[in-house]
Amino acid sequence: MTLKMRTESERYVLRDATGDDVNLMLSWRNQDVNRQASKTSHVIGAEEHRRWWAAVRTDPSRRVLTYLHDGVPCGAVTFFDLRFDGPRTGSWGFYLDAEGLAERGETLPVWLAVTRAALGYAFDVLTLDRLDGEVLAHNTVVRQMNRRFRFVEGVGRTEVHDGREITVIPISLERGNRRRH
Template sequence: MLRDATEEDVNLMLSWRNQEINRMASRTHHVISADEHAHWWAAVRVDPARRVLIYLRDGLPCGVVTFFDLRFDAPRTGSWGFYLDADALAERGETLPAWIDVMRAAVDHAFDVLNLDRLDGEVLAHNTAVRQMNRRFRFVEGTGRAEVHDGREITVIPISLDRAARRRR
């Protein structure tokens, strides 16, 4: 289940984003400071092209789903990303089920709530597990491009999922 993020979620979101596994799967590896996070939160709260949602598993907050670059003219498009409370989910042995569940919830939200025609995103080329999961959800990869972040070169691959290609339950 997804719900809107609130002020009460800010510290949880920051702690999850700063977990090493989440930093290593992101463009930037540095630890996000409280000030940097507060600046981000202040900006997303007032941006009509962004949504920040909390993923709940068995009633517990366990992750963040972000939608951004939302365009509500035709075609309706948007980009997305997510990260989980990887440490707590691993302790409970729930990482894979939560990962599948949050992706399903995010795709459902994109097409059923935001009514998008296409959902876009990005994946790091070296993140083969995420790339495989994206294919399971029928995302299509584009051509990767090299970028430099935090002093390191990475290859970023765009992904997209059209409404018509979406896997239905």
């Protein structure tokens, strides 16, 4: 499934991830900025990543997508805990090639575009009623961006991951509250 965000061009594209994307996804996920914004901050090894990829490819409650900007893969979007019986709900997350985008001065525009594309996929392709996620309390920039897209924060909870104590804040966005472009 491919979702083009602009019909007049192929500048912003979200497509199903392929085996060719796996090594890129691992390199992006292991970038320091992405590890520090994640619940698990350890460097993911090739075997751990291979097991993850093998599991998500056959799991009907998950989708892994690759985000392309100007034809260049630069992000991974994951949907998980998808439920299609009763209220249609799911959770999501994403990470970008932070280093490559920073070098090109494209971080903010791509961050906005991948979020728009992911929300389009969640509500227009998966036809979810509600999209859930999590954000770390110390990640104030992401929290501010989530509010811009009308996500609502829940009550945070303290967890321990990779030997560090973090506060995780649940977020959600109802279909009817989605900001349209």
